[in-house]
Amino acid sequence: MRPKGHWILLLLTGLALFAALLIDGFAAGQVGEGVERPGPAGGRAPAAATRAGPVLNLTDGTLRSTRPAAGTIALTFDDGPDPVWTPRLLDVLRRHGAQATFFSVGSQVARHPGLARRMVREGHEIGSHTYSHVDLGNTPSWRARLELDLSQRALAGATGRGTRLLRQPFSGTPAALTGAQWRAAKAAAGRGYLTVLTDRDTEDWARPGATAIVRRATEPAGKARARPGAIVMLHDSGGDRRETVAAVEEILQRLSARGYRFTTVSEAIGLRDGNPRASFTAQAAGKALVLGQRGSGWVVGGLTALFGVAAVLTVLRLVLLLVFARMHTAGVRRARRRRARRRADPYLPPVSLIVPAYNEEAGIAATIGSLLDTDYPGPVEVIVVDDGSTDRTAEIASSFTGIPGVRLIGKPNGGKPSALNTGIAHARADIMVLVDGDTVFQRDTIGNLVAPMADPRVGAVSGNTKVANRGGIIGRWQHIEYVIGFNLDRRLFDVLQCMPTVPGAIGAFRREALASVGGVPGDTLAEDTDLTMAVCRAGWRVVYEETALAWTEAPATLRQLWRQRYRWCYGTLQAMWKHRRALVERGASGRFGRRCLSYLSLFQVVLPLFAPAVDVFTVYGLLFLDPGTLALTWMFFTVMQALAGWYALRLDGEPARALWVLPLQQVVYRQLMYLVVVQSLVTAVLGARLRWHTIRRAGTFGGTPDTPVRQSVP
Incomplete structure (x- = not known):
């Protein structure tokens, strides 16, 4: 007997609901590999990498690194965009005429495409922080590729642009680079990515207080030089970022007084364009992804309620x-x-x-x-x-x-x-x-x-x-x-x-x-x-x-x-x-x-x-x-x-x-x-x-x- 049409519709509706749950669960890191903490370090990275500059270029198979030019500070913000804290940070940057680089999670970009568009419109740069904030060094290769591709799609769908910059979740300074992260960086380089680490990790995620965040961001690491350039790691999501907002205000005031210029990572290292325009096909696929994830989020929110x-x-x-x-x-x-x-x-x-x-x-x-x-x-x-x-x-x-x-x-x-x-x-x-x-x-x-x-x-x-x-x-x-x-x-x-x-x-x-x-x-x-x-x-x-x-x-x-x-x-x-x-x-x-x-x-x-x-x-x-x-x-x-x-x-x-x-x-x-x-x-x-x-x-x-x-x- 052929099933009646409404039973087919009910089955398809059930499958659609489950698919929406899977999409939202993948974006939240509930489906697939865990995302709460990095896995085993997998040994140490080569000495040349741990002593290199914060930006690693492995696209031709050899290690080349670079640092920001003297007198330039590249403020970077991870884990966003966040509907509460990202707008506040953007307001602070706009008041001081400063540009920054946001290493955004692709699923967050899909959830809040308006914030991503505002970043680009106000002259900021967006890099990839994977799609669901997974540890690329301890993720199967297929999942790593999917994370990077989906992150690109989300950015293209939200802003019409792609990115050449990648910051791996749970990464820090070159000295802290693990063997697993090094291998992930080489794999990403094969897809055209530059891996961006940091000179100064403020560890603001631990909420040490605005004073400690300012001190870590303004004290140069390593041997002192005249107004050394630096990449500073901060966060615009992942919890209460009130301390970060206050600290950024003081960082901009203090370092501007010393003659520093605040710019994006690409401009700081002389890269022509970190956010090239995406193709029509990529933008169309990205818009579908953004729409699908937002719809899935609404479905999941409705089901939860x-x-x-x-x-x-x-x-x-x-x-x-x-x-x-x-x-x-x-x-x-x-x-x-x-x-x-x-x-x-x-x-x-x-x-x-x-x-x-x-x-x-x-x-x-x-x-x-x-x-x-x-x-x-x-x-x-x-x-x-x-x-x-x-x-x-x-x-x-x-x-x-x-x-x-x-x-x-x-x-x-x-x-x-x-x-x-x-x-x-x-x-x-x-x-x-x-x-x-x-x-x-x-x-x-x-x-x-x-x-x-x-x-x-x-x-x-x-x-x-x-x-x-x-x-x-x-x-x-x-x-x-x-x-x-x-x-x-x-x-x-x-x-x-x-x-x-x-x-x-x-x-x-x-x-x-x-x-x-x-x-x-x-x-x-x-x-x-x-x-x-x-x-x-x-x-x-x-x-x-x-x-x-x-x-x-x-x-x-x-x-x-x-x-x-x-x-x-x-x-x-x-x-x-x-x-x-x-x-x-x-x-x-x-x-x-x-x-x-x-x-x-x-x-x-x-x-x-x-x-x-x-x-x-x-x-x-x-x-x-x-x-x-x-x-x-x-x-x-x-x-x-x-x-x-x-x-x-x-x-x-x-x-x-x-x-x-x-x-x-x-x-x-x-x-x-x-x-x-x-x-x-x-x-x-x-x-x-x-x-x-x-x-x-x-x-x-x-x-x-x-x-x-x-x-x-x-």
Whole structure:
């Protein structure tokens, strides 16, 4: 099967994001060789080199060196350009009419091309300091070539010029030249570069104070001469350069008073042009590099912010769920005490149990049997609506019609909402319980489910759906999701009085509430969510009764799970869009919209939509950043999820041993659910219509509901 276009687009987007991360990571030195410190010295450079002048020319294979002319000072600044300190240094130089040479990092030039253009415009010179500040002496040859080429491209793209000057990161005076740096200098000479060292290393990177920086810059090294020329090493990036800015001001004043002239390295050594104009091709390639790196920087910045926002929102959601679960538990206890005081006059209304069924032969017998096997003392009728099944559903259901209170209604296939509305029209009671054809009740479920209806303000009650077939890993994942996700959410929605969904598997409705919204809607694929939202907007309370248990058969394969969740998610999006006006309305409808729809939009649409990008960032981090930090972060969130899961399982009376599948669920199942959201959103945006996806039943209850039905309430 050919993949759909949006999946190809999603894959390409993921690859583009990863490529952007790689580009930005390479520029920051996170991808490839380390850049924090130089590697082994690799022996010593030849004596002739260590005694040479600060500018080494090896382009013809022999060592020639030179020094600045007498009376000239070439101030050089490494590691920039920096958006804070480089402009301040340029301002100081402009006030004194001085020129300098900036050995700039190519990636920084690409990030701040305007600063590079200002340097050239004001008569300064730019040399290469590699692209990502790597130690060329301890870098593979291919990486060294790439560093130099990319640095040239960045300079050409930003300024339209190239450079013939190179200063290796971590280099200093000729006397400190290592064997590895000497070999790198020879390799660079083969590409036309002059290696520029320094006469006076101020070591301003260590922030020794402005006075020490001035002293090192103004005291001539070696044998004193009359106004000797010198190359002075400073830095315009790499940290707080406040001391450097102050020192440069004093250096210019003090040495100008001695008659020194401040110029570029090229002019100081008599080089014709250190920044020749780049070719059109080089400029075009450079502009593409600058644009690509800046774009990558924006992408990485966005992903970093997104990662942080997602982390904060995830923690906030977990905290809210736990706090509101606690509040809900306290409220349930109070309600139970009130009901206990009314035992003399118990609330036992007649109840109609409506079961819409389409091709449910695998479980319909267990469903009907569990509804009949109830300890509810009030009048109960069971209405099975066969929605044009093509299997033995009607035959099996008809075998129960001899039992008083059981009716079978047949109709042509018209969809679940149509079947429900048919059952509602034939129901005799004012309290109706809607039950899926693959669900079984416990003996006390009906009584627990209708008990909250004693409050006339309650229009609907959501029961507690349990996964019956939780034997395999997929079943266990869904069990965790039902308990931690769905049920914790329902407790929060109950407290906030904005329940979005009474599940189709188990829900009680008051006839008056159903009539007020026109019955079960049929224009969305999530009729239970659509109906519940309409009931809430109509002013009815919808509550969650955790003791009303129903056991349902969950999808047993990933394909079936995908089909089910795709329908659920798409239908929920339809319902949210249908009820969007609740966001701006007043009263109960507005309260529901601003509380529930905002929550659903943020946590079930927006965050899942961007979650794949966060996952791409996480994979990149594990490969190229500090994996320990990311592992600790992942463990922190997993532990928080586990604590929330433990509390949710405890509230539901479930054993905590189910949590062993949680870490794997975070890696596999969560991504599957995110992709479901992406698929649903694409379908909605494209305006495509989604058919009702039926799920093949495995017959979990096997027609013998005794085991799940007879289980006691935890």
